[in-house]
Amino acid sequence: MSFKKETPLANAVFWAARKGNLALLQLLLNSGRVDADCRDSYGTTALMVASYSGHYECVKELIMQGADINYQRETGSTALFFASQQGHRDVVKLLFEFGASTEFQTKDGGTALTVASQYGHSKVVDTLLKNGANVHDQLNDGATSLFLAAQEGHVTVIRQLLSSGAKVNQAREDGTAPLWMAAQMGHSEAVKVLLLRGADRDADRKDGSTALFKAALKGHNSVIEELLKFSPSLGLLKNGSTALHAAVVGGNLRTILLLLGASADPTLANKNNELPADLTKSDRILKLLHPNISNGNS
Structure with a gap:
């Protein structure tokens, strides 16, 4: 947490x-010489600092001395946001006891709940x-x-949010859904x-890729093993390619084996009329795709 210090007393x-x-x-x-709401030029208050650091008694003292619980620094963050970000549940509870609101947003739209979920x-x-x-x-x-x-693989939080009515397929503006992001990050339990x-x-995202493709x-x-239990598409996707093409480009032999075992078709061409085998020079991969394919006749 960064902040600018001002007067010597505010510094203290x-x-x-x-x-x-x-x-x-x-x-x-x-002493009466410094206010509980003293703040730096970013709008950071002592209450925010104490909340971020998890110092319950200091937070309580500042509140009792009249600190503004819901004051927002220039980024939009509040004391509740900082306490939530750092996981200080006792401080969060205390702030609620004195009227903290969950509705305030940072400039990027973040709230106490989004940041607690992220961490x-x-x-x-x-x-x-x-x-x-x-x-x-x-x-x-x-x-x-x-x-x-989902992006961070926090399974317990995922369950909590879903049980509280979170929409499992609600995508980001670029079309990225929680499942796609969890898959990209390799969080198999979250998937x-x-x-x-x-x-x-x-x-699929706006680029036409699916969780399996990524x-x-x-x-x-x-992750692929979990996805395959739900029979995802192994055919041509909106991006003009297949998961098998992606696997060949990625070069992971086990990935290719998993997809072939799920009946991915090595003879299916992408939008550029390329077979998966056309995307590699690896003999080991070529032999997996077709025992008769080699570098000499691919």
Whole structure:
């Protein structure tokens, strides 16, 4: 957390809040020479600093001294946002006791729930949801809390959000769904949970690629195994290629074997009329695609 310090007294307040030095903080605030809402030129307050650092007693003292709980720094972040980001559930609960709101957004659309989901703080997510956080919160690019949890592979948070009504197939503006992102990142458990909860196995991004295509390209075999249980498309996709083409480009032998074992067709050409075998010079891969294919007659 970055902030600019101002006056010497404000410097001391920020230092006490960051270090959790309650005695010094009380001394400074009781002196009447510095306000509980002193802030730097970014709008960072001592309450934000204490909340970020997880210093419960300092947070409480600042609130009792009149600190504005819902004040937003220039980025839009609040004390609740910072406490949620860092996973300080006790501080989050305390802020709620004194009127913290879940509705404030950062400049990129982030909320306390989106950031807690992104960092996998399941206990904080639970507290936020119980205190009115909107499970459908989205960043400016359309990413939901579920999307962010899927991106990082936070399975417990994924389950919590789905149980609270999150839409499993809600995509980002570029068409990327939570399943696609989890697959790209290689989070097989997240992929499994999303599929079991109704994720569209063949949902494609605006570029026409699916979760299976991306996992094949990257060689995420545990992800591919989960996807294949739900019979995803092995044919030509909207991007003009197949998952097998992607696997060959990726060069992972086991990936290719998995797809062939699921009846991927090595004789199916892409939009450029190229067979999967045309995309490699590896003898090992060529022999997998067809025992009679070699570099000499491919």
